[in-house]
Amino acid sequence: MINKMSLDATRDFARFIRISALKMTSMGGSSHIGSIFSMSDILAELFGNYLNLNPDKVKAKDRDRFILSKGHGGAGVYAALAHQGFFNKSLLDTHYQNGSIFSGHVSHKGVPGVEFSTGSLGHGLPVAVGMALSDIKRCQYNVVCLLGDGECNEGSTWESALLGSHHKLSKLTVIVDANKYQSIKTTNETLNLEPFAEKWKSFGWDVHEVNGHDINELRCVLSIKNDYKPKCIIANTIKGKGVSFMENNILWHYRSAQGEEFKAALNELMYQK
Numbered sequence: 001m002i003n004k005m006s007l008d009a010t011r012d013f014a015r016f017i018r019i020s021a022l023k024m025t026s027m028g029g030s031s032h033i034g035s036i037f038s039m040s041d042i043l044a045e046l047f048g049n050y051l052n053l054n055p056d057k058v059k060a061k062d063r064d065r066f067i068l069s070k071g072h073g074g075a076g077v078y079a080a081l082a083h084q085g086f087f088n089k090s091l092l093d094t095h096y097q098n099g100s101i102f103s104g105h106v107s108h109k110g111v112p113g114v115e116f117s118t119g120s121l122g123h124g125l126p127v128a129v130g131m132a133l134s135d136i137k138r139c140q141y142n143v144v145c146l147l148g149d150g151e152c153n154e155g156s157t158w159e160s161a162l163l164g165s166h167h168k169l170s171k172l173t174v175i176v177d178a179n180k181y182q183s184i185k186t187t188n189e190t191l192n193l194e195p196f197a198e199k200w201k202s203f204g205w206d207v208h209e210v211n212g213h214d215i216n217e218l219r220c221v222l223s224i225k226n227d228y229k230p231k232c233i234i235a236n237t238i239k240g241k242g243v244s245f246m247e248n249n250i251l252w253h254y255r256s257a258q259g260e261e262f263k264a265a266l267n268e269l270m271y272q273k
Contacts, residue, residue, distance in 0.1 A: 004048075004049050005049050007215050007216055007219070009048070010044050010048045010049060010219075011041075011044070013044035013047075013048045013080075013083060014040045014043070014215070015272065016044075016083055017036075017040040017043055017044060017076050017079045017080055017083070018036070018040045018242050019266065019269050019270070020075075020078075020082070020083075020089075020092055021033060021036045021037070021040070021075040021076050022257060022265055022266060022269065023093075023266075024075045024078070024092055024093075024095035024102075025075055025256045025257070026257050026258060027093060027096075027097075028095045028096025028256075029096065029256055030075070030095070030104045030256055031072075031104070031254045031255060031256055032073060032104070032253060032254075033240070033246065033255075033256060033257065034239040034240040034246055034249070034252035034253050035072055035073045035148065035177075035179070035239065036073045036075055036076040037239070037241045037242050037243065037246065038177055038179040038212070038238060038239045038240070039070075039073055039146060039177040039179075039212070039235075039237065040076055040242070041213045041214075041215060041241075042146065042175055042177060042218060042235055043076050043077065043146075044080065045215055045219060046066065046144060046146075046175075047066075047080040047083070047084055048084075049219060050064075050142075050219075050222050051064045051066055051144065052141065053113065055081075055085040055086040055112065058112045061140065062140040062141055064142045064143070064144065065128070065141060065142070065143045066143075066144050066146070067115055067118065067124045067125075067131075067143070067146070068106050068124065068146050069118055069121070069122075069123065069124020069125055069128075069146060069147045069148070069151060070121065070146065070147060070150075070151060070177065071105040071118030071119040071120075071121075072104070072105055072119065073106070073148075074102070074103065074104065074105050074106030075095060075102070075104075077114065078092060078095065078102050078106075078111070081111070081112070081113040084113075086113040087111075087112060087113075105118065105119030106118055106119070115131075121148070121154055122151055122154030122157055124145050124147065125147060125156070125157050125160040125161070125164075125174065126156055126159070126160045127145075128143050128144075128145035128172060129160045129163050129164050129169065131143045132164070132167075132172040132230075133169065141171070142171050142172075142173065143169075143171060143172045144173045144175065145172070145173070145174050145175070146174075146175045146177060147174060147175070147176045147177065148176070148179070149176055149177065149178040149179065149180065149193060149196070150181070150183065150187050151182075152176065152193055152196075153182075153187075153190065153191045153193075158203065161200065161203045161232075162203055162204075164205070164230040165204025165205055165229065166204070168228050169230045170225075170226055170228060170230060170231075172231070173230065173231045173232075174205075174230065174231070174232045174233070175232075175233045175235055176232065176234050176235060177212065177235055177237055178196070178212070178234050178235060178237060179237045179238060179239040181239045181250055181253065183253065184253075185250070196234060197234055200232040200234075204229060205230050206224075206226055206230070206231045207231075207232045207234065208221045208224070208231070208232070208233050208234070209234045209236065210233060210234070210236070211235075212235025212237035213238070213241055218235070221233055239252070239253075240252050242268065242269055242272065243264075243265040243268050243269065245261075245265075246265065
């Protein structure tokens with residue numbers, strides 16, 4: 001990024017992501033709005049402050065790499081990129097419709113700023129590790145991979161975690177959007193991950209836990225540097241954050257807001273302090 005954002009501007013950015021994603025998923029009839037809302041503050045801080053990305057130099061060799069491993073939240077990434085000038089915001093209205101470049105799961109095909117198409121969970125971190133390994137001697141860029149806590153059920157996640165620490169990939173950061181829900185139940189009911197932070201530590205990672213909706217906490221922890229370990233940030237979040245009737249409600253993993261529900265959700269987002 002050329003210009004860094006203030007905390008207030010970043011919070012406004014997160015609101016833009018939520019409102020845009022609400023409209024996109026509603027117009028196209030797609031789903032996963034709860035998953036998008038839980039990571040919106042993380043996306044705003046990454047794209048507004050942390051990542052070295054320039055829409056005028058999309059393929060710059062020294063650009064940072066961002067991989068959304070929980071690819072079903074793709075609408076949030078599209079909104080973040082549009083906000084930062086990678087393409088016209090009006091294109092977001094085509095999301096999930098015939099002929100659109102914006103698929104429901106994030107895709108890099110024809111979308112400037114998206115590094116890698118994801119959707120099948122457990123694929124993002126292996127790719128991010130490969131990107132960080134390719135840069136291990138040059139150290140030109142950072143690699144950030146955003147995971148869902150549910151996809152930490154996948155064996156490929158932990159194989160990649162072992163590789164990351166073995167090769168001391170200090171330019172690699174994993175952020176886990178720990179909203180405590182997956183598919184049809186909570187993560188602990190599906191497959192208990194606890195003690196979650198201790199697992200990452202035992203795999204040789206520098207581990208930090210934060211409130212994933214607190215921009216200042218995210219900013220502080222992202223600024224922590226070390227030269228010998230990859231970093232894992234467990235960002236504790238609320239699924240559906242920002243709309244009262246969506247929060248911690250698994251229905252919004254699958255539904256899009258229509259009619260009165262859409263109006264109510266938009267009203268809450270528009271007038272939040």
